[in-house]
Amino acid sequence: MIYLNAEVVSGLGEDTFWTWFQREFPSSRLGLPRKLGSEDIVLQYSTLGFANRSGKSLALLWELLPQMRDVLQSDSWDSRLKLIHECARFSTWRTTPTPLTSPHYDRFGSVDVLPIGVDTDLFKPLAEKRSLREKFSIPVDRKVGIWVGTTHPMKGFGRVVEAAQRDPHVHWIVVWKWEAEAGHLHGGSNFTKVPQVMLRELFNCADFFLSSSLLPSFFMAEWEAMACNLPIHFSDETLVKDFVPSPNPRDDVLRWHWDRKTARGLWADYLQGKGVAW
Amino acid sequence: MRISILSLIYKSPRLADWIHDSVTEFTPMIARREAQFTFVANDPTEECLHHLQSRGYKHIVVRNPHRSDEELFRLGFGAPEYMHRVYRAYNEGMRQAESNIVVLVNSDNYFSPDWLENLEKYLSQRVVVTSRLVEPGHPRHGVFPDAIAAAFGGTVDTFDRKGFLDFAEKTKETGLMVGGAYMPCMIFRSVALDAGLYPEGNLAGRSFDQVRRYGDEAFYDRLRRAGVRHLTALDSVVYHLKEGEKDDGPLSAERRKAPGFPPPVARPAPARRLEVVNRTVDGTATLGVRTWRLYLGEAGRRIRRIPRSPVEIARAILPSWAFNGLRGVWRAMRGKRVRDG
Numbered sequence: 001m002i003y004l005n006a007e008v009v010s011g012l013g014e015d016t017f018w019t020w021f022q023r024e025f026p027s028s029r030l031g032l033p034r035k036l037g038s039e040d041i042v043l044q045y046s047t048l049g050f051a052n053r054s055g056k057s058l059a060l061l062w063e064l065l066p067q068m069r070d071v072l073q074s075d076s077w078d079s080r081l082k083l084i085h086e087c088a089r090f091s092t093w094r095t096t097p098t099p100l101t102s103p104h105y106d107r108f109g110s111v112d113v114l115p116i117g118v119d120t121d122l123f124k125p126l127a128e129k130r131s132l133r134e135k136f137s138i139p140v141d142r143k144v145g146i147w148v149g150t151t152h153p154m155k156g157f158g159r160v161v162e163a164a165q166r167d168p169h170v171h172w173i174v175v176w177k178w179e180a181e182a183g184h185l186h187g188g189s190n191f192t193k194v195p196q197v198m199l200r201e202l203f204n205c206a207d208f209f210l211s212s213s214l215l216p217s218f219f220m221a222e223w224e225a226m227a228c229n230l231p232i233h234f235s236d237e238t239l240v241k242d243f244v245p246s247p248n249p250r251d252d253v254l255r256w257h258w259d260r261k262t263a264r265g266l267w268a269d270y271l272q273g274k275g276v277a278w
Numbered sequence: 279m280r281i282s283i284l285s286l287i288y289k290s291p292r293l294a295d296w297i298h299d300s301v302t303e304f305t306p307m308i309a310r311r312e313a314q315f316t317f318v319a320n321d322p323t324e325e326c327l328h329h330l331q332s333r334g335y336k337h338i339v340v341r342n343p344h345r346s347d348e349e350l351f352r353l354g355f356g357a358p359e360y361m362h363r364v365y366r367a368y369n370e371g372m373r374q375a376e377s378n379i380v381v382l383v384n385s386d387n388y389f390s391p392d393w394l395e396n397l398e399k400y401l402s403q404r405v406v407v408t409s410r411l412v413e414p415g416h417p418r419h420g421v422f423p424d425a426i427a428a429a430f431g432g433t434v435d436t437f438d439r440k441g442f443l444d445f446a447e448k449t450k451e452t453g454l455m456v457g458g459a460y461m462p463c464m465i466f467r468s469v470a471l472d473a474g475l476y477p478e479g480n481l482a483g484r485s486f487d488q489v490r491r492y493g494d495e496a497f498y499d500r501l502r503r504a505g506v507r508h509l510t511a512l513d514s515v516v517y518h519l520k521e522g523e524k525d526d527g528p529l530s531a532e533r534r535k536a537p538g539f540p541p542p543v544a545r546p547a548p549a550r551r552l553e554v555v556n557r558t559v560d561g562t563a564t565l566g567v568r569t570w571r572l573y574l575g576e577a578g579r580r581i582r583r584i585p586r587s588p589v590e591i592a593r594a595i596l597p598s599w600a601f602n603g604l605r606g607v608w609r610a611m612r613g614k615r616v617r618d619g
Contacts, residue, residue, distance in 0.1 A: 038451070054453035054512075089399050092452045092513050106306065108399075109392035275448030 002028035002271065002278050003042045005051060012178065014196050017116050024264050027278045039277040041092075049083035050090040056274060059091035059105075062116065066104040067215045068154050093274065098242040098256075100216050114270060117263030118220070118253060122196060123227035125250065126204040133205045138189055139171050145233070146173040146206035148199070148221035150181035155219075156212030157183055159235035163210060164188065173202055175221075203228040210235065218242055227253045281313035281394070282375035282467075285383045286367050287337075288320045290523045291329035293385045296434050298335055304389040313394065314377065320367035338374055340367045351486040355479025362479035365493045369475040375467050383462040386519035388437065390446035396514040397464040400454060405507050406469070406498070409516040410450070411459040412442065416520040424458045424510065425518070432521050446515040458510030460494040465506075473500045 002025055009018045009030060021043075022028055032042060036055030044051045046061050063084055065077045088094050088108040095114045096102045102111040126132065133140045145163070149155035164172055164185060176182035176192040184190055191202065199221075203209070209225040211218075212235040218226075226232065226249035234241075245252050253259060257266055271278070283301060287294050294317065307313035317337035319327055330337045342363040345353075350362055372380050379401065381394065397407045411425035414432050421427045428445055431437035476497040483490040491499070498508050593601050 036451075054451065056451045090452060092450060107310075107395075109395040110306075273444070273447055 001033075001037065001040045002276065003033055003036075003040065004028055004030050005032045005042055005044045005048055006030065007045045007047050012193060015119060015122075020117065020119070020260060021267075024260075025268075025278050039275060041271065041274065041276045044087055044091060046084040046087040047080055048087065050086045055092075056276065057091040057093075058274075059087045059094045061088055061094055061096045061101065061105055061111070064101075064154065064215055064217055067101070067217060071214050072153060098217065100240075100242045112270065114266060115256065115258045115263040116220070117260040118223045118227050118258050119196075120227045120250070120253060120259040120261075123200050123203070123224040125229040126201070129204060132201050136173075136189060136202065136205060138173065138205050142171045143169060144171045144173060144206045145208050145210050146175070146202060146225070146230070147210045147212065148175040148177070148225070149212075149219070150177045151183045152181060154214050156214050156235060159212035160185060160210060163212075163235065173206055175199065175202060199224065200228060203230050206230060208233045211241075212236075214239075216241055223253060223258060226250060227259075279311065279314050279377050281307065281379045281381060281398070281464075282377040283313060283315045283381040283383060283394070284318055284368070284371040284375065285315070285385050285387075286320045286364060286371075287317045287322065287326060287330070287385050288523055289323045289326050290385070291326060292434050293523055294326065294329060294335065295333070297383070297385050297387060298333075300388045301383070304391055305394050307394060313381075316371070316375075318367045318371040321363060338371065340370045342366050347486045350479055351482055353479070354482055355477070356482030356485075356489045357480065357487045361493055365476035365497075366478050369478070372467055372470050372475060378467055379464060380467045380470065381462060381464045383516075384518060385523060386521055387462060388439070388442060388517040388519070390443055390450070390515045390517075393462075393514045393516055394464075396450075396511045397462070400509060400511050401464055401466070403466055403469055404505060405509055406463055406465040406501055407514075408458050408460060408463045408508065408510045409514040410455075410510055410512050411516055411518050412445065412449070413518045413520050422459050422518070424455070430517060432519055434519070437517075437519065442517050446517075450513045450515050453512040455510040455512060457508055460498060462514075462516055465501075469501070469504070469506055473497070473504045473506065 002021075004018055004021060006018045010016045018030070022030070032051055032053065033040070036042065036053050038055070041056040041058060042051045042053060043058050043060055046059055046063055051057050061084065063080075065081050065084060069075070069077060069081065085108070088105045094105050094109060094111045096105065096111055097113070097116050099113050102113065105111050130140050133144070138144060147157075147160045149157060151157055160172065160174065164170070164187065172185055172188035174185045174188045174190045175194055176190065178193050182190075182192045191198075194202065203225050208231045209222065210233050211222055213219060213222075214236075216239060218241065222232065226245060229248055229250040231247060232245040232249055243252060243256070254262070257263060283305070285297055285301075298315065301315050302308055305313055305315070308315060314336065317330055317335055319330060319337045319339045321342055322330070322339060327339065345359070345362065347357070347359060350356070350359060355362055368382055371382070379398070381397065393409060397409065400407045411422055412428050412430070413421045413425040414429040415421045415427055416432075426449065430439075430442040430445065476493050478493075480489045480493050481491040481496050482488065501508065592604065596604070
């Protein structure tokens with residue numbers, strides 16, 4: 001049995017790793033059991049700390065707090081980092097989504113890289129760019145950039161504003177994750193809390209995605225944009241990222257095994273190798 | 279350097295390479311210079327010493343006085359004689375260790391990923407942590423108490439590396455067991471020194487050949503008396519060929535006769551072992567009150583502090599009438615023994 005101990009399963013009603021995993025591994029359950037059998041495992045979201053159960057556990061070290069602390073030079077997240085480190089230290093195994101984040105945790109033991117997975121059946125290139133732009137009242141004859149994020153400093157919204165001022169010929173689509181952390185870009189097409197199908201369409205309206213993040217790791221929205229084969233432009237070309245996207249970033253997603261079909265196989269093989277049955 | 283890993287060696291270059299390669303591969307702390315692997319060359323042969331030097335393996339040399347059986351017996355030590363030198367060498371290794379944490383391993387151990395990190399995470403001044411041993415068994419020595427019996431080869435040549443590593447991944451789980459095997463073990467050097475280290479031999483009974491207590495058991499007795507608890511980390515999995523240097527060779531005659539699983543344990547399990555407590559820690563690197571509560575279920579809720587003796591456990595989990603009744607019976611029996619002389 002696989003137990004999924006999530007902090008938030010799906011905050012915006014979107015299809016997340018958790019909801020996808022439950023579909024792919026139907027016997028898996030949300031939550032933490034009182035006891036674990038010898039063939040059970042808990043997939044523990046790192047901010048929840050250590051799952052104090054005897055048995056197999058896998059720490060999902062997906063949070064970017066270690067990078068945020070390094071880049072933003074702040075101790076604001078130390079109490080959450082303590083929980084993350086406890087989770088990394090006492091779990092049986094550790095996983096990060098890409099090799100770039102592994103060094104933050106290798107002092108606790110070996111770290112395995114497993115993809116979170118992106119829905120490449122949903123996020124894919126669409127042919128009807130013109131009609132999609134008309135649908136969302138986006139100029140059909142201008143170069144269009146898209147950005148997705150919040151006002152959190154790590155997302156680098158200030159860099160989007162700078163880019164908009166530097167090149168006024170570009171029209172900007174700005175997608176805010178939710179109301180609580182939403183800003184506004186004057187002159188751009190601002191959207192808040194959009195469903196995943198609509199996000200796919202907005203990606204397909206654009207000519208490029210602006211990655212303005214201050215952090216080395218790609219955000220999920222960036223993976224989804226790449227799955228739509230949207231070229232990625234960087235605000236900071238010197239920032240070392242997980243990889244440099246090629247002109248066809250969808251190929252990169254597939255090469256990194258982040259498509260859900262391949263990801264499912266990798267997760268299944270991984271768990272089987274740990275003696276887990278489901 | 280935080281951790282010193284010590285292995286004895288005296289004659290086998292093959293085993294020296296075997297353990298050096300294994301410990302280096304599965305201990306990234308060595309590359310990060312947080313841990314150091316050192317051979318304790320114990321009365322080494324010229325060939326062995328030359329091998330250590332030529333390979334650049336870090337080592338210290340221990341030369342022991344060779345005492346007769348009679349001399350050892352007068353000192354309180356029993357058979358076999360070589361265990362006197364083995365325990366002396368481990369003690370010397372711990373005395374000379376450059377780190378505050380020492381890890382003792384056997385030269386015929388093979389390690390698995392995270393073996394060292396998973397010992398360290400449970401270590402405290404009140405705990406000696408040992409690895410979960412996997413053993414193929416031995417025609418004479420059987421399988422060590424609490425080791426997992428699984429055969430992945432009995433010699434360097436027949437060792438099934440992939441088989442063992444796959445098995446270790448499937449077997450390991452986060453958790454602790456009270457007691458267990460005695461090596462590999464991790465302990466604070468100061469704690470070991472304060473406890474008096476190993477006795478320099480097995481403790482003799484009425485004759486040299488009668489062993490009253492094995493040396494490693496006696497060391498752990500000393501630790502226990504000093505308030506140091508023996509725990510096994512179930513996620514630190516280590517293989518033990520059980521074909522030490524004494525048996526080293528192409529294939530010992532005994533092994534040829536009994537290549538599979540051996541007869542049951544030749545060495546009896548320690549007499550006063552606690553029940554196996556397969557529980558995880560709550561981040562405090564010891565079996566805390568919360569763990570005992572988990573272990574004892576509903577009854578454990580009455581526990582306010584960690585029970586330290588069978589009497590305290592009984593008092594905690596039994597209804598008072600049952601506990602008082604048992605105590606009365608025990609006192610009556612003790613009184614009868616005293617009266618009967």
